[in-house]
Amino acid sequence: MEIKLSPSILAADFWRLGDHISEVERAGAPYIHIDVMDGVFVPNLSFGLTVIESIRKHTDIVFDVHLMITRPERFIERFAAAGADIITFHAEATDMAGECIDLIRSCGKRAGIAISPGTAATAVMPYIDTADMILCMTVEPGYGGQKYMKEIEKKVSAIRSEAGEKLDIQVDGGITKDNIIRPVKAGANVIVAGTSVFSGDIQKNIKELTEKCEQL
Numbered sequence: 001m002e003i004k005l006s007p008s009i010l011a012a013d014f015w016r017l018g019d020h021i022s023e024v025e026r027a028g029a030p031y032i033h034i035d036v037m038d039g040v041f042v043p044n045l046s047f048g049l050t051v052i053e054s055i056r057k058h059t060d061i062v063f064d065v066h067l068m069i070t071r072p073e074r075f076i077e078r079f080a081a082a083g084a085d086i087i088t089f090h091a092e093a094t095d096m097a098g099e100c101i102d103l104i105r106s107c108g109k110r111a112g113i114a115i116s117p118g119t120a121a122t123a124v125m126p127y128i129d130t131a132d133m134i135l136c137m138t139v140e141p142g143y144g145g146q147k148y149m150k151e152i153e154k155k156v157s158a159i160r161s162e163a164g165e166k167l168d169i170q171v172d173g174g175i176t177k178d179n180i181i182r183p184v185k186a187g188a189n190v191i192v193a194g195t196s197v198f199s200g201d202i203q204k205n206i207k208e209l210t211e212k213c214e215q216l
């Protein structure tokens with residue numbers, strides 16, 4: 001499967017956000033990953049609709065929006081209108097997962113469903129035919145710069161063997177040049193990387209991460 005890199009702007013320098021996104025585009029990454037946190041579902045705040053609306057005016061890159069918010073059904077239409085292309089919500093954050101997927105689709109967007117490290121793959125198995133993407137968190141959601149949890153690879157493999165190749169499987173958290181091959185071998189094809197993209201030379205980092213996957 002084609003491997004897609006999704007650089008997480010949580011690790012960007014917000015003074016230079018526009019320049020950083022341009023560099024991501026120039027390096028050929030297909031997505032940017034946009035982490036929205038509400039201080040309730042996760043113990044941290046990030047940014048939301050206003051930032052997405054503002055950057056949408058300047059780029060056509062795919063916006064891969066990761067909602068770490070409680071009861072995401074309240075905000076899906078507004079994130080779609082703000083310019084999200086893929087909207088991923090957490091299975092743990094709602095008792096309306098099926099409805100959330102339908103709502104995202106009815107807005108003409110791609111639907112993702114995420115699970116935190118402690119949530120079993122069985123929580124998302126009912127949605128592998130209706131969702132476009134499953135996100136297996138490889139850190140506890142809430143902060144960038146954490147350590148990759150390799151035990152999540154079992155979950156990725158289980159979902160991949162159940163779903164076949166039609167489903168995108170994303171991993172998010174702690175991914176670097178030194179470990180990116182691991183989740184890809186387990187079956188993930190959309191790879192989020194924050195710190196390892198935005199520390200130092202962005203274009204060089206993206207090139208190196210992409211090359212590691214191509215060597216497989």
Ligand code: DX5
Nearest residue numbers: 141142144145173174194195
């Ligand atoms: C964590 C976020 C991640 C994070 C990844 O809650 O969902 O997307 O930005 O950052 P790194 O790659 O630094 O772990």
Ligand code: ZN
Nearest residue numbers: 033035066172
């Ligand atoms: Zn994320």
